[in-house]
Amino acid sequence: MERPQKKQVLLFYCEEAEDLARKVAAHSDLVRLQSINWSSVGAEEILFVFADMGCVPSSRSFCHICTSYAVRCLIYSGVTFLFQLVPLNESKRKERFYFNDTILPVFETGIPLLKQRLQQLPKSDKIVVAFPDDGAWKRFHKLLDHFPMVICNKVREGDKRIVRIKEGDPAGCHVVIVDDLVQSGGTLIECQKVLAAHGAAKVSAYVTHGVFPKRSWERFVHKNEESEKAFAHFWITDSCPSTVKAIASKAPFEVLSLAGSIADALQI
Numbered sequence: 001m002e003r004p005q006k007k008q009v010l011l012f013y014c015e016e017a018e019d020l021a022r023k024v025a026a027h028s029d030l031v032r033l034q035s036i037n038w039s040s041v042g043a044e045e046i047l048f049v050f051a052d053m054g055c056v057p058s059s060r061s062f063c064h065i066c067t068s069y070a071v072r073c074l075i076y077s078g079v080t081f082l083f084q085l086v087p088l089n090e091s092k093r094k095e096r097f098y099f100n101d102t103i104l105p106v107f108e109t110g111i112p113l114l115k116q117r118l119q120q121l122p123k124s125d126k127i128v129v130a131f132p133d134d135g136a137w138k139r140f141h142k143l144l145d146h147f148p149m150v151i152c153n154k155v156r157e158g159d160k161r162i163v164r165i166k167e168g169d170p171a172g173c174h175v176v177i178v179d180d181l182v183q184s185g186g187t188l189i190e191c192q193k194v195l196a197a198h199g200a201a202k203v204s205a206y207v208t209h210g211v212f213p214k215r216s217w218e219r220f221v222h223k224n225e226e227s228e229k230a231f232a233h234f235w236i237t238d239s240c241p242s243t244v245k246a247i248a249s250k251a252p253f254e255v256l257s258l259a260g261s262i263a264d265a266l267q268i
């Protein structure tokens with residue numbers, strides 16, 4: 001049987017996402033970077049990379065694009081940041097809808113990147129995965145089910161987050177807290193305290209989206225012995241470019257790039 005031809009993809013990006021767009025293009029000969037004039041889109045197959053939803057142009061032209069094309073969007077654990085637009089008559093699948101019924105979401109995950117990184121840790125580390133709340137457990141547990149797990153409960157009281165262990169034992173282990181995103185950092189900090197109080201030897205964190213409004217990443221930077229003990233590693237992806245720039249070469253942060261997985265997804 002004849003193999004379907006690989007698609008040429010035109011990749012459009014906002015200024016903030018240029019580094020990520022270049023990395024995606026470096027992963028595949030089929031991806032070509034393009035600049036865009038929002039008011040006159042005429043290309044056959046178009047792809048936007050957004051740093052976050054804040055980068056979506058508010059102009060009418062974007063709404064026009066979304067209603068005139070089938071839009072395929074790529075969603076990493078709840079945050080949409082990449083759209084592919086194909087002319088309507090080429091659309092074949094319409095499983096889930098976002099802006100309107102011409103949008104085809106493609107759901108992807110950053111967890112394989114975390115798993116690869118965990119394999120590089122010393123063999124002596126007994127890895128346990130912790131979920132700070134039920135939402136994180138629901139979202140991720142199936143992808144990480146070969147690790148022992150700690151499941152926590154979280155309640156919010158105003159700005160405060162109260163985290164308790166519901167299930168599992170972190171004692172003596174390197175516990176990696178897994179969540180979809182970080183904002184103020186309150187959830188991760190409270191979760192770390194509970195895990196340490198229950199005997200975790202080491203605590204690290206992985207979140208797909210390091211949103212960190214108001215420079216809240218500063219709460220995690222290693223400054224003294226106490227902060228070094230709190231989080232050994234803090235892994236994020238490059239879905240939020242301004243954070244990637246801000247935390248560059250600051251321990252305990254490390255960026256796991258989504259570029260390869262985006263390049264692969266563009267051929268779906």
Ligand SMILES: O=P(O)(O)OC[C@H]1O[C@@H](O)[C@H](O)[C@@H]1O
Binds near residue numbers: 132181186
């Ligand atoms: O505690 P901060 O970092 O402010 O907020 C992040 C948390 O809020 C939830 O929506 C996310 O799923 C995550 O658990």
